[in-house]
Amino acid sequence: MKATRQFAVCSRIASVGASLLLFLSPARPAASAPPSNEALVLQDHAPGTVGPTLTSPASADTLDFAYFRDRIEPILVRERGGFGPSVSACVTCHVRSATPMPLQPLNVAPDGSVFWTVEQSRQNFEVMGRLVAPGEPERSRLLRAPLAPGAGGTHYHAGGKFWESTDDPEWRIIADWVRQIAPAEPTAATPTLQFEFFRDCVQRIFLDQRAGRTACVNCHNGGVRNFAPSIPDGRPYWNEGESRRNFDVAARYIEPGHPLLSRFLTRPLHPDAGGDRFHAGGRRWDSQADPEWQMLASWVRGEAPKCVLEE
Ligand code: HEC
Ligand code: HEC
Secondary structure (H helix, E strand, O other): OOOEEEEOOOOHHHHHHHHHHHHHOOOOOOOOOOOOHHHHHHHOOOOOOOOOHHHOOOOOOOOOHHHHHHHHHHHHHOOOOOOOOOOOOHHHHHOOOOOOOOOOOOEEOOOOOEEEEHHHHHHHHHHHHOOOOOOOHHHOHHHHOOEOHHHOOOOOOOOOOOEOOOOOHHHHHHHHHHHOOOOOOOOOOOOOOOHHHHHHHHHHHHHOOOOOOOOHHHOOOOHHHOOOOOOHHHOOOOOHHHHHHHHHHHHOOOOOOOHHHOHHHHOOEOHHHOOOOOOOOOOOEOOOOOHHHHHHHHHHOOOOOOOOOOO
16 A cells, blocks of 8 residues: 555645745734733644544544545645635645644655645544544534535634535535444434523633633634623623623534534633644633533533532
């Protein structure tokens, strides 16, 4: 078996990646407190090192690696005719680790084509397997980020939208890969997220600052991810209407029934504990055993937990 495989794309991709990324780096939040150093340290996290697979939504040993290498990696390097959101190759942005899907850097062959070694492909496989809900393409982060919101995709992807509908051939190739494994809870009904718990408890987390870290409210008070806007009129807490609105924004990052597929719970969770590879806001929870994380997971599963912030 050949140790490497080459894609018929130009090596330009590899070299523009760095400059584009500078341009695309997450906007520095207009917060009074600077982002915690943790975020900077995590950028150095070697791409491909993973936390325990037990905490991953889909275990990499159950997904088909050969299919990934033959059918999915070519989608990632495919040139799309431009530079920037929706028109760059996925790798252009994703070869750097400042996203939850850090891909391996490409190698350039003497003829100018680019390739990943088998070992690098395994690391890409591991990273992408964590963004998949077993058997459920519609719920998989990998399939939702580049998909248009009207077709079931996420509200926003900094890399733009690539697929207008789930009929897109690329979407279908990746969906077939995800469907090869059985769903975790095939019959479980999707639970309803309790608004009251969000209003009375979750929002208190936004205001709470842990030692050495920055409170959510300092950063998530503007832009597209503004689930914690500043509280008007010098009041100490959001009113009913404001809470409803904040709930609607936060719910975009929650997959009811699936704590580990909910960006709300994985972005501020340490990667070694099953969290995302990157969050510009650093980490609030070092482990899933954190009582606060446990409480939020229980809420996402549709339960009505006790608020652990209560005295
Ligand atoms: C122009 C740069 C750019 C391109 C091109 C791009 N992305 Fe992204 N992508 C990002 C950035 C930045 C993030 C992190 C912020 C965000 O989630 O919007 C991201 C996030 C993601 C995520 C994680 C979403 C989550 O649930 O947290 C996935 C999955 C993803 N991209 C897949 C893709 C795929 C597949 C392609 C190609 C079809 C692609 N991206 C093309 C920049 C890009
Ligand atoms: C220091 C600033 C900062 C703090 C503090 C912060 N964040 Fe973030 N957060 C960001 C930025 C910037 C992004 C977009 C880039 C990225 O994905 O990291 C982001 C992204 C996110 C996302 C992903 C949204 C998407 O588009 O996929 C979620 C969810 C999130 N943060 C939740 C939280 C929660 C919950 C807290 C508090 C426990 C928090 N953040 C604290 C700056 C911050």
